[in-house]
Amino acid sequence: xxxxxxxxxxxxxxxxxxxLVDYTTEMTEGMVVLDVVxxxxxxxxxxxxxxWNCKAGKCGSCSAEVNGIPRLMCMTRMExxxxxxxxxxxxxxxxVTDVSWNFRVKKKIKPFKPRPPDAPDGxxxxxxxxxxxVQEFRKCIECFLCQDVCHxxxxxxxxxxxxxxxxxxxxxxxxMHPLDTxxxxxxxxxxHGIGYCNITKCCTKVCPEHITITDNAIIPLKERVVxxxxxxxxxxxxxxxxxx
Numbered sequence: 001x002x003x004x005x006x007x008x009x010x011x012x013x014x015x016x017x018x019x020l021v022d023y024t025t026e027m028t029e030g031m032v033v034l035d036v037v038x039x040x041x042x043x044x045x046x047x048x049x050x051x052w053n054c055k056a057g058k059c060g061s062c063s064a065e066v067n068g069i070p071r072l073m074c075m076t077r078m079e080x081x082x083x084x085x086x087x088x089x090x091x092x093x094x095x096v097t098d099v100s101w102n103f104r105v106k107k108k109i110k111p112f113k114p115r116p117p118d119a120p121d122g123x124x125x126x127x128x129x130x131x132x133x134v135q136e137f138r139k140c141i142e143c144f145l146c147q148d149v150c151h152x153x154x155x156x157x158x159x160x161x162x163x164x165x166x167x168x169x170x171x172x173x174x175x176m177h178p179l180d181t182x183x184x185x186x187x188x189x190x191x192h193g194i195g196y197c198n199i200t201k202c203c204t205k206v207c208p209e210h211i212t213i214t215d216n217a218i219i220p221l222k223e224r225v226v227x228x229x230x231x232x233x234x235x236x237x238x239x240x241x242x243x244x
Contacts, residue, residue, distance in 0.1 A: 001028050006036055007082030008048065011093045018091070020082055021045075027078055034062050034073040037083070037095075049094040057208055060143030064095050070145035070206045086148040099144050105163050108191070112174055113182040130178035136216060137173035139209040142166065146203035146213060152196045162193035165203035165213050172217035175224070185228045188221055197222070 004027045011018045023040045034052055041048045053059040055074045062073040065084045073083070089097040118125045146165040152158045163171075171188065174180055188194045199222075201214045211217075 001026050003027070004036070004078065004081075006040060008037070008040070008045075009082070009084040009094060010045075010048070011091065020084070031078050032074055033064075033066055033071075033076045033078060033081075033083060036078060037073060049092075049096045051096055058141055060141040060145075060208075063143045063145050063148065065148070070148040072143060072145070072208050075208060086144070088148040088150070088153040089144075101159055102142070102144055102147065102164075102166065105167050106170065108187075109163070109167060109171055109174070110182045110184050110187070112177065112180055114179040115181045124179055126178040130176075134173050134176050136211055137169050139211055140166065140169055141209060143208060145206045145208065149202045149206045150197075151200070151202070152193075158193065158196055162196045165197070165218065167192070168194065168197070168221060169211065169213055169217045172221055175221065185224055189225045189229060194218070194222060194225060 003024060005022050005024045007020045007022050009018060010021045023044055025036060025039055025043065027036060034050075034055060037048070037050055041050075050062065050064070050073070052062040052074065054061070057072055057075040060072070063086055064071065064073050065086060066073065066076050067081065068084075070086060083095065085091050085095045085097045086099075089099050089101065092098050115124075117123055144166060146169075147153055150164050152162045153164050168188075171184055171192070174182065175184055184192075197218055199214050199218060204211070204213045204215070207213060
């Protein structure tokens with residue numbers, strides 16, 4: 001057992017600015033950041049606010065910034081301090097942020113629209129490789145760490161113009177689904193602001209589910225936007241191809 005000093009962001013009283021507060025506590029081998037936060041809550045700061053649920057890296061509730069890096073507190077070893085709330089979203093109290101903007105964004109994306117069944121029994125025929133392609137995107141636990149690290153949201157506050165990497169992944173899962181027939185490309189270009197992403201891959205680096213966000217979701221979507229709106233050969237093909 002050793003003693004460690006933890007620096008945690010605490011909200012100020014009404015009308016006062018928040019600040020980092022030091023807490024010294026005992027730590028045992030194998031503890032993660034969330035363990036220590038709970039210990040500090042129990043022994044020194046009963047009013048310390050933080051979100052958590054599964055403590056197994058699957059619910060995405062305990063997202064925070066540890067040493068300035070978006071992390072799940074339940075999956076982060078104790079070497080990394082201080083702890084602060086996610087910067088891309090409004091702070092509510094201590095380590096808790098208001099992530100409701102993400103749920104409003106999700107409602108704006110056109111839902112799944114399947115093609116008619118391929119067989120009289122109401123079933124479809126799909127290639128396994130097409131199914132496998134979208135399975136990766138379904139691993140997302142909506143921790144919103146990728147949203148938090150994205151400089152378009154984090155530093156430039158383009159929440160009204162850009163849906164962020166989480167919802168580019170969500171859109172990719174729909175667009176690449178072998179049964180989907182909806183067209184979301186015009187919205188990606190304009191309302192969803194895919195052009196703001198300059199593929200730094202920071203979102204891929206922080207994803208706790210190791211989804212290859214940039215290469216497998218964002219870049220293919222960018223290519224579809226380019227093919228639809230900026231490729232003169234594509235325009236020519238649409239004009240010359242047989243109708244019906």
